[in-house]
Amino acid sequence: MSKGHQQGRSDGPPPAPQPLPIAVVDNHTHLDIARDGHPAPDVEVALSQAAAVGVDRVVQIGCDLSGARFTVEQVAQHPRMLGGVAIHPNEAAKLAATGELAAAWDEIEQLAAHPRIRVIGETGLDYFRTGPEGVQAQHDSFRWHIDLAKRTGKALQIHDRDAHDDVLRILAEEGAPESTVMHCFSGDINLARTCVEKGYHLSFSGTVTFKNARALRDALAIVPLDRLLVETDAPYLTPAPYRGAVNSSYLVPITVRAMAEVLAIDVPTLCASLSANSERVYGSWTV
Known part of the structure; x- marks a missing residue:
């Protein structure tokens, strides 16, 4: 979740892009969140719109x-x-201040037992919205979520905002889960190399x-290619040229085509890799 990353808004939803030739996964969306005075999306409509352009699976x-x-x-x-499911790092700092964090962890662990919950996340660190007084609570919560991911055998999705060094340090100290995803990757080429060397997946929005x-x-x-994922982080981080509009999974093809151009590969090749990587990280949607 990346509140504050975007500026401005446009009138009306963006048009549907050209469908992808091979279906992919929106690796990270928030269908529970309303934005900019708009209502939260109708889940069935959002999923159908996405499927119509080749985004036939999502991770909520x-x-x-x-x-x-x-x-x-x-x-x-x-x-x-x-x-x-997880307690976002900014939420962790607030709950710790009121003495409610441990109880929240208990409920998250119970909810994570559902067989179609395949991710512990998003967890991690956010030094942009939480001041120094909340740092320790964020560290404690991040460590707890890492442990939960390892105990349950689920993938870990990491929120990292202005905290690259500490995120990597805590992952190294705790030992990263087998499947670790850097959600909405925001680092430079050096951080990308480090994450690849450690076997993490990088998800681009x-x-x-x-x-x-x-x-x-x-x-x-x-x-x-075998370390790449794609996401919206909807309703935020809408791709250009619609930056500022409410984002949704049906806009993933815009990001996929931009990624293919950067990687200098054809779109079907990238789509096949994104789909296979998602199934490897999260398991089958049909089970």
């Missing part, structure tokens, strides 16, 4: 208690959806299409 992420409860309810109803994102595109260019 609930990163507070209400979102996690919503996620468990929805994955039980929609075969195109798997889910993730609409930010890769932004004009000022040259360093991010340089980072993407060195990531092997």
Whole structure:
């Protein structure tokens, strides 16, 4: 979840892009979140719109208690959806301040037991929105989520905002889960190389299409195909030229085509890799 990354908005939803030739997964979306005065999306409509352009599966992420409860309810109803649950790092700092963090962890662990919850996340560190007084709570919560991912055998999705060094340090100290995903990757080429060397997956969002994102595109260019994922982080981070509009999974093809251009490969090859990587990380949507 990346509130604050985008500026401005446009009138009306963006048009549907050209469908992808091979279906892919939106690796990270928030169907429980309303934005900019708009209502939260109708889940069935959002999933159908996405499937119509070749985004036939999604990973719904609930990163507070209400979102996690919503996620468990929805994955039980929609075969195109798997889910993730966690306490977002900014939420962890707030809950710690009121003495409620441990109880929240207990509920997240219970919700994570659902067989269609395949992700612990998004968890991690955010030094942009939480000040020094919340850092320790974020560190404690990140460590707890890493342990939960390892105990449950689920993938870990990491939120990393202005905290690259500490994210890598804590992962090294705790030992990363077998499947670790850098959600909405925001680092440079050096961070990308480090993550690849450690065996992490890097998930790219609409930010890769932004004009000022040259360093991010340089980072993407060195990531092997078998370590790539794509996401929206909807309703945020809408790809250009629709930056500022409400994002949705049906806009993933814009990001995929931009990624293919950076990687200098054809779109079907990239789509096949993105789909296979998602199934490897999260398992089958049909089970």
